[in-house]
Each structure stands twice: as structure tokens, then as C-alpha cells.
Amino acid sequence: MIRIDSLAFRYPTGEFSLNVPEFAIDKAERVAVIGPSGSGKTTLLNLIAGILTPVRGTVTVGEREISGLGDAGRRDFRITTIGFVFQDFELLDYLSVMDNILHPYRITVALTLDKDIPERATSLAREMGIADKLNRRPGDLSHGEKQRVAICRALLARPQLILSDEATGNLDPVNKIRILDLLFSSVENHGATLVAVTHDHELLPRFDRVVDFQDFPAEGDA
Amino acid sequence: MKDSFYVAWKYVSFNRGKTATLVACITLILFLPLSLQLLLNESERQLLSRAVSTPLVVGAKGSALDLVMNSLYFGDEVPELISMEASNQVVDTGMALPIPLYVRFRARGAPIVGTTLDYFDFRGVKVAEGSHLTMLGDCVVGASVAERLGVKPGDSLLSSPENLFDLAGMYPLKMKVAGVLRKSHTSDDLAVFTDLKTAWVIQGLGHGHEDLKKADDPQVILKKGETNIIASPKLYHYTEITGANLDLFHFHGDLSSYPITAVIAVPHDAKAGTILRGRYLSGEEPHQIVRPKEVIDGLLQNIFRIKNVLDAVISLVALAMMLAIVLVFALSLRLRQKEIGTIFKLGCSRLTIARLLAAEIFIIVMVSGALCVGSIFFVHQFANDLVRMLFIR
Numbered sequence: 029m030i031r032i033d034s035l036a037f038r039y040p041t042g043e044f045s046l047n048v049p050e051f052a053i054d055k056a057e058r059v060a061v062i063g064p065s066g067s068g069k070t071t072l073l074n075l076i077a078g079i080l081t082p083v084r085g086t087v088t089v090g091e092r093e094i095s096g097l098g099d100a101g102r103r104d105f106r107i108t109t110i111g112f113v114f115q116d117f118e119l120l121d122y123l124s125v126m127d128n129i130l131h132p133y134r135i136t137v138a139l140t141l142d143k144d145i146p147e148r149a150t151s152l153a154r155e156m157g158i159a160d161k162l163n164r165r166p167g168d169l170s171h172g173e174k175q176r177v178a179i180c181r182a183l184l185a186r187p188q189l190i191l192s193d194e195a196t197g198n199l200d201p202v203n204k205i206r207i208l209d210l211l212f213s214s215v216e217n218h219g220a221t222l223v224a225v226t227h228d229h230e231l232l233p234r235f236d237r238v239v240d241f242q243d244f245p246a247e248g249d250a
Numbered sequence: 251m252k253d254s255f256y257v258a259w260k261y262v263s264f265n266r267g268k269t270a271t272l273v274a275c276i277t278l279i280l281f282l283p284l285s286l287q288l289l290l291n292e293s294e295r296q297l298l299s300r301a302v303s304t305p306l307v308v309g310a311k312g313s314a315l316d317l318v319m320n321s322l323y324f325g326d327e328v329p330e331l332i333s334m335e336a337s338n339q340v341v342d343t344g345m346a347l348p349i350p351l352y353v354r355f356r357a358r359g360a361p362i363v364g365t366t367l368d369y370f371d372f373r374g375v376k377v378a379e380g381s382h383l384t385m386l387g388d389c390v391v392g393a394s395v396a397e398r399l400g401v402k403p404g405d406s407l408l409s410s411p412e413n414l415f416d417l418a419g420m421y422p423l424k425m426k427v428a429g430v431l432r433k434s435h436t437s438d439d440l441a442v443f444t445d446l447k448t449a450w451v452i453q454g455l456g457h458g459h460e461d462l463k464k465a466d467d468p469q470v471i472l473k474k475g476e477t478n479i480i481a482s483p484k485l486y487h488y489t490e491i492t493g494a495n496l497d498l499f500h501f502h503g504d505l506s507s508y509p510i511t512a513v514i515a516v517p518h519d520a521k522a523g524t525i526l527r528g529r530y531l532s533g534e535e536p537h538q539i540v541r542p543k544e545v546i547d548g549l550l551q552n553i554f555r556i557k558n559v560l561d562a563v564i565s566l567v568a569l570a571m572m573l574a575i576v577l578v579f580a581l582s583l584r585l586r587q588k589e590i591g592t593i594f595k596l597g598c599s600r601l602t603i604a605r606l607l608a609a610e611i612f613i614i615v616m617v618s619g620a621l622c623v624g625s626i627f628f629v630h631q632f633a634n635d636l637v638r639m640l641f642i643r
Contacts, residue, residue: 079595100599107597118592122264123257134253135598135606141253165264181596 029055029189029221030076035085037068037075046071048085051239055188058215058222060232063241069225070115072241073191076223077110078102089189104138111182111220113211115193117174119166119181126162129153129180139185152180156210172203179207183214190215192224196231208234254602258609268582269614275575276618277625279568283561284622285629290557292633293641294550297323300436301546303373305523306346308336308530309512311538318545321512323437323638324353324361331509334446336537338506340515343529345522347372349514352449356410357425360395363441364449364510372516375438379403380429386451386499387491389425389444393433394634401427406490407442409452423452424490440638450508451491451499458488458499515539553641579611 032051038044046068053059061069074080075087078094081102087094092105106112119128127134129149133141153159156176158169166174175195182190195211196204208231215222224235232238262269300322309317310330319325331354340348349372352364363369367383370376380403383390391401401407408422425444433439450456462479465471473480488495501508517523530539583590590603629636 077595103597103599112595114592114595118595120589120592122261127257127260131257131593132596134257135593135596135602138597 029053029057029090030223031086031088032076033086033088035075035082035087037071037080037082044068044071046075048072053221053223053237055221056215056219058212058234058236059224060235060238061223061225061241062227062229062232062238065227067241069241070193073112073193073223073225076189077112077191078106103136107132107136107138108185109188111185111187111190113175113178113182113190113192113195115197115225117166117178119174119177121165121167124163124165125153125158125169125177126150128166128177129184131181132185145184149180149184152184153177155214156180157206172199172207175199175203175207176210179211179214183218186218187220189221189223192222194225194227196226196228204228204231254605254609255613258606258613261606262610262613268578269617272575272578272614273618273621275571276615277621279571280618280622281625283564283568284626286557286560286564288626288629289633289636289640290553293553293637296436296634296637297546297550297641298543301542304514304542305517306515306526306539307512307542308332308340308348308515308537308539311536314538314540314545315549317512317538318540318542320353321351321514322542324363324441328354329511331511332513332537334506334508334510337510337513339537340513340526343526345526346515346517349516350446350510351512351514352446352510354509354511355412355449355452357389357407357442358399358410360391360399360440360442362389362409362449362452363443364446364452365443366446369443369514372514373434373436373438375434376432377429378432380427382429383443383445384428385426385491385493386445386447386496387423387425388428389442389448390429390431391427391443392431392439392441394439395442396427396430401430403427403429421487421489423448426491435634437638446508446510447501448491450501453509455508456499456501458491458495459485461498549641583607 030051030053032048034050035046035048037046061072063069071080075082076089076094078087078097082095086096089105089109094102094105097105120131123131126146126149129152130141130146133139133145150159150162153162156179158173158176158180161169161173161177166177169177179195190211192211196207199207211222211224212234214220226232301318304322307317307321309321310332312330316325316327317329320327320329334350337348337350340346347368349366349368351369353361355362370382377390378393380390389407391399391407396402399407405427407425407427409425411422425442425448431438431443444452447456462471462481462485465481470482470484471479472482488498491499515526517526527539527541529535530537593603593606594600
């Protein structure tokens with residue numbers, strides 16, 4: 029599903045650089061990425077999602093070489109193929125929970141907001157236990173509820189690849205298990221691949237594979 | 251595009267404070283110059299059309315502007331009084347038709363215009379409801395006055411005392427509303443018209459009381475002589491003129507010495523008008539004759555000179571406000587970098603982000619535009635009153 033070859037990245041400020049010689053993830057595989065803070069885990073997810081462009085090397089997702097695509101190509105690919113659960117949820121305060129979940133459909137022509145999409149969003153929200161919050165705004169939600177909204181938004185387009193950046197970070201143990209269960213069951217239902225950055229070593233046994241970032245050479249602090 | 255507007259609408263409605271401030275600023279930028287222009291156009295139309303249709307006005311020497319404003323627009327400022335003799339002088343020249351005016355008193359805020367029936371023919375004002383002035387004590391009211399005061403033919407209207415604290419002054423006269431004039435969209439709509447003699451009765455120059463020859467109450471009749479009778483202040487004065495007491499109303503002295511404020515002189519032809527004007531050029535002549543159009547032109551020139559200054563000030567303020575608005579947008583963009591980053595990460599193109607921001611600006615400008623149009627419409631509805639308040643009173 030994902031193949032990385034001789035990947036090198038450096039932020040324009042030049043204070044941090046990441047090198048990943050070779051790395052591959054199979055389809056439907058559930059991979060945990062661990063490593064110390066600032067080691068470049070989020071940077072790697074951004075490179076896989078095409079948000080960042082490598083200085084050297086290639087990132088291939090499925091049959092598409094992301095690093096070779098132009099801006100528009102990477103954008104369309106990201107929105108149709110990847111569901112990204114961001115570290116700090118990245119919800120928009122001025123939109124309701126429902127509008128946040130549907131937001132990707134409203135900002136790109138690559139996704140079409142058909143009549144069944146809001147129904148699917150409602151059903152997904154029900155699975156996540158936030159169906160009664162759909163008309164609320166993110167500011168009215170708890171940490172765990174916000175995280176579930178972000179997961180709903182990531183899963184709504186049924187992406188083949190889900191990138192999760194600390195989706196369970198800052199959650200209490202009960203919610204942590206619940207969120208992970210929801211993420212896993214969604215991944216299994218759609219046969220998607222999951223790459224999840226986590227600091228929580230207790231959760232690692234549930235993943236198929238663990239990639240430790242200490243194996244990759246990095247300089248500076250991401 | 252529809253989705254861009256949906257998201258933009260959500261943003262502007264969530265950030266109500268910021269949106270309201272921007273809308274208020276843009277509305278003001280649009281509204282101020284437009285409403286000012288509207289008011290000036292309306293004032294020019296109102297002032298000039300009436301001035302053009304009034305050939306000459308004779309009045310006491312002094313402020314020509316006060317004379318014209320009082321005679322044409324029934325403004326509050328009463329010019330120095332002249333006598334009816336001035337009207338008779340115009341008759342004597344045989345060059346013009348005189349229409350005497352006595353615009354001094356008020357009835358519930360509306361100016362009372364004492365004049366002759368010639369005035370209505372001259373202005374082309376017709377009675378829409380009821381009848382014309384037929385009897386002493388009758389009045390016909392302008393359409394706006396009738397509407398504002400809710401009076402109709404058959405109702406009564408009290409004249410207001412000139413000074414509330416003048417206890418010894420004349421009593422208010424209860425006038426009978428004989429008719430309501432057709433709307434003319436001029437100052438005539440805002441006035442109450444009476445016969446000149448009725449205006450003099452309001453002033454107390456003419457009065458009605460019980461017949462002294464028949465009265466025998468010693469507390470009322472102090473002295474009865476061959477040629478004169480002296481009555482005490484207990485003598486009852488009528489405050490309303492009716493069919494029953496009409497004959498008891500009378501005027502003392504020579505009517506030609508009675509006061510008026512001005513005489514509209516309608517020359518028979520242009521030549522007569524010129525000659526008539528020449529007659530008032532003498533330094534010994536106690537009256538002046540003015541062409542209202544010249545006076546109003548002078549006033550409008552001053553108004554437009556002030557308007558030019560105001561335009562410059564408004565332009566500067568608008569420019570400063572526009573710069574502030576651009577700054578607000580720029581700072582807002584900087585504050586929204588995280589949000590824009592999120593939208594970008596989700597897969598939004600820069601063009602779509604620009605479209606979202608443009609939709610927000612469009613909504614704000616459109617709401618401001620709509621508010622401005624509404625406000626301008628409101629000003630337009632009351633333009634007549636506003637012009638009167640700003641330029642005539």
C-alpha cells in the first residue's frame with residue numbers, strides 16, 4: 029500500500045531533517061509509529077499525505093507516486109484516498125459538528141456532496157456516539173468528543189488509507205480504548221490501511237506492526 | 251460556489267461582532283455621501299421649483315433670505331412686518347396682482363398662512379375634500395397637516411399662543427376646518443390657510459364680544475356715553491367664530507394699516523415686472539422687492555459650497571475607513587492562518603480558499619449595500635421633512 033524509498037526531507041528553516049531509507053506498509057495493515065517527541069513522526073504522515081514534499085526520494089501510495097504529483101494532483105489524491113486524523117483535531121469553530129464532518133465535501137470538487145452523504149455522516153456519528161451533538165459547535169464539545177468528530181470527518185469518504193496523528197493522545201483510558209476500537213472497526217469494515225502515530229505503548233499490542241522512529245536518522249527537532 | 255457561500259455565511263454569522271462592525275463601517279461609507287446627495291438634490295428641487303414659480307416678493311427691508319423663506323416655505327423666522335398698504339401700493343401700480351401673506355402664527359406646529367383666495371389660484375392648489383374658505387374663522391389645511399393632525403372638514407383647529415407665559419395675551423382662536431387641500435409635495439402641504447382677516451383675529455386685531463349696546467350688567471359696562479361705551483375686562487370675548495356670532499366680530503381702525511409679512515407680486519408681463527422692480531430701488535422706499543430665484547440660487551450656492559467641503563471630508567474619512575477595513579481583513583487572514591492551514595490540509599486548493607474569503611467579503615458588502623439601500627429609502631421617505639428641518643426651519 030505504502031512504499032517509501034530513500035526519502036529525505038528538510039524544513040525550509042533547515043533546523044530539522046528526516047531521512048527514511050526504505051519503508052513499506054501492506055494494504056489493510058495496521059501500523060503504529062512510535063518515537064520520541066520531535067523525531068519527525070508527524071512530518072512522515074504529512075509526507076505520506078502529500079501535504080509536504082520530500083527533497084529527495086519517493087513516496088508511493090497504492091499505484092500512485094505522491095511525491096511526483098503536482099499540487100492539484102496531491103490535493104485530489106489526499107482528499108479522495110486519505111483520511112487524516114490530526115493531532116489537534118483541526119475542527120473549525122464556526123461550523124457545527126455536522127458541517128465539520130461534511131466540510132471536505134464542501135471545499136473540493138473531487139468529492140460530491142450527494143444526498144446520501146449527510147445520512148452516512150449521521151450514521152457514522154451514531155457509531156461514534158456523537159449523534160446528539162451534530163448541531164453543536166466544537167467549542168461546546170469535550171476533548172474526546174472533538175476527537176470523534178475528527179475521526180468521523182476522516183472516515184466519511186471511506187478512504188483507503190487512514191493516517192492518525194496521536195488520535196488517542198490526551199484522552200482518559202476509557203475514551204482512549206473506545207476511540208481506538210472505533211478506529212479499528214472502521215478500518216476493518218472498509219478494508220483500509222491504518223498508520224497511527226502514538227506515544228501510548230499500552231496500545232501497541234493491538235497493531236499488526238510497530239515502526240520505531242529511532243530506526244530512522246533524523247537531525248534537529250521537528 | 252453554493253458551498254463557498256454556505257461556509258462563508260457560517261463564518262460571518264459566527265463572528266457576529268466583527269461582521270457587524272465591518273457592515274456598519276461599509277454601510278456608513280456608502281450611506282453618508284449618497285444620503286447627502288439625495289438630500290441636496292431634494293432640497294434643490296424643492297427650493298428651486300417654488301422659487302422659480304414665484305416671480306416677485308415684496309417685504310420689509312432686511313434679510314431677503316428670511317423674507318423668501320417665510321413667504322415661500324413658511325419658515326419659522328418671521329421677517330419684519332409691513333402693512334397692507336404695501337399690497338395696495340402694488341395694486342396702484344397696475345402692473346401686478348398682489349397676494350398678501352401673513353405668516354406668523356401656528357396651529358399645533360403647522361404655520362398659519364393668512365392670505366387671499368388669489369393665492370390658491372396662483373399656486374394651483376385645489377381643495378381635495380370639503381370646501382374653500384367661505385367664512386371668517388374658516389381654515390383649509392394642507393394634505394400633510396391633515397394627515398399628521400388627523401383633521402378633516404368639519405373638525406376644529408386651535409391656533410397656538412405666540413407665548414405660553416403671556417397670560418394677558420390673546421386667546422387662541424378655534425378655527426373650523428372647511429377643507430383639506432390636494433397634496434402638492436410643496437410647503438403648502440404643511441400649512442394651515444386662513445383668510446387674512448382670520449389671521450388678524452388670531453392676533454387680536456379683530457375680535458368678537460357681546461353687543462355692548464344691549465348689555466346692561468354694571469360689572470361689565472363701566473360707562474355708556476353718546477359715542478362710546480367703556481367695558482370692563484369681564485366682557486366676554488368669543489374664541490370661536492360661528493354663524494351666530496359672526497356679525498359681532500369687527501375690526502377697529504384702518505385695515506390698510508394692518509400687518510402682513512409679505513406680498514407676492516405677480517406681474518402681468520415681464521416688462522411690468524422689470525418696471526415694478528425699479529420702483530423699489532429708491533433708498534427712501536421702506537420696502538424691498540426680491541426675485542426668490544436669485545435669493546435661492548445664492549442659498550444653494552452656499553449649500554453646495556459646504557457640500558463640496560463635506561464631500562472632501564467624507565472622502566477622506568471613507569478612505570481612512572477603507573484602509574482600516576483592508577487592515578482588518580489582512581489581520582484577520584493572519585489570525586486565521588491555522589484555520590486556512592486546516593482547510594488546505596483537508597485538500598482545499600488555494601483558489602477555493604480565495605473563493606471562500608471572497609464569498610465572505612461579498613456577503614459583508616451585499617449586507618452593507620442592502621442596509622444602505624434600506625437607509626436611503628428611509629431617508630427618501632422623509633426627505634421632505636428632512637429638507638425642511640435642515641434648510642428651511
